[in-house]
Amino acid sequence: MTDDLSPTDRAKFAAARRAADLVEDGMRVGLGTGSTAAWLVRCLGEAVAAGTRLTGVPTSRRTAELAREVGIEVVTLDEARWLDVTIDGADEFDGALNLIKGGGGALLHEKIVATASDRMVVIADAGKAVETLGAFPLPVEVIPFGWQTTRALIEEALAGLDVATREITIRTNGAAPFVTDEGNHILDLHLGRIGDPHRLSAALNALPGVVENGLFLDICDTVVVGHGDGRAELRDLDAAAPAQAGGAAGAVSRDLDD
Template sequence: MSGELSPIDKAKFVAAKKAAEYVEDGMRVGLGTGSTAAWLVRCLGEMVRDEGLRIKGVPTSTRTAQLAREVGIQVVSLDEAKWLDLTIDGADEFDGDLNLIKGGGGALLQEKIVATASDQMVVIADVGKEVETLGAFPLPVEVIPFGWQTTQALIEETLVSIDVLGRASTLRMNGDSPFVTDEGNHILDLHLNRIGDARQLAMVLNQMPGVVENGLFIDICDAVVVGYGDGRVEVRDINAGTIEEAMLDFAETDNLFTDLVD
């Protein structure tokens, strides 16, 4: 595999492989959405196939559900699972306190519901996702389609009194049409550049009529597994206050990963 993957994909793969070690037989596991989370689903599928791992997976999007079924993971709804032992998901940004920006893949609402219904949330990411201050990645805000332009104007007006560097927002598109989430909503991407007080911003946004949810995940993540292009991984546990490092070996394979394309 080492000869087939770019350094960024190697980083995603080793982070996912290491995070899979958190999963134990019989667990109910939230399965994230996005390119890094897809690596995790493939790793778990390999464990189901080769090691007899038995888990119930709660996907955070229709595409994750499809992938999970393809690799042999039993898929159940959150209502069926009721509560989860663990959620593993990616992130678009994370800071030193393990606060996150998520939603680049458009699944932030289901991702936040699933993550907060879990005993533990583990984030997998390549080292490029680490930032000193959140905000360089556009902040996704899910809004209902009705009156979305009014909601957008209200958000931009409110940002004047918030500690951010930028206040522009754009409607996320899918070709010539607005992007539509699994819940039938739209997404506004806020180009803030730097967020001075992420907790305050998250609270203010969610008080606005028309806003369904925002992509700031504050005090939700328990640990982050950071992957590097050379096979190194670093596990940062915010609760234990520990940082552990390891090196994962690559092996040539023609198994579940051969057709994985980001």
């Protein structure tokens, strides 16, 4: 029962459950990566068990494994060709529904899948809402060859951009650099505040060695914000005011595996 969950996990589940209601029979759905997206996959698995037909395109190996485990048909993006909706988490979102993503290390696949969809829906707890992006470290995926040179190029580029701080760290997995599903590394940019996300994104992606960055700009259509009391609030760029869905969140059959 969700009474056993922390307020944060209860909020994540509330957002995931509400987002799952947006998936209609026969849809092709992009499946995000991370703890909140894992709730969504489990909710969709229960819908499949109840008779809903859907096809999932996972954004990581671990999401693919979970989707198969709960009975969702998994295909590649090339097989699906185009998606009706992608539902994913976010590390931050602002009032214009711009995002920082990549805390789970799958930002490249996540951005490709999201932009191959008619609609992107983000699920998040209320703590992910910010006035200005940048408090969460910005992930930048880089190729392993010459990554320290790429880091130096990023440092040079940041010197001319509107950010509060400019610390860069390489993400690790134990003593070794973290490796993405595409075999790349991730540099985390500790910027504090990003004054011009569009300019920063363009500057980063113009650098040799950079594969992609975690700024998702003008991609997200709707954010479903979960609250610890079980409410879920929809923030939509096309809506005049947020809509809410209340009530205590119900149970799912498995515990979240972070």
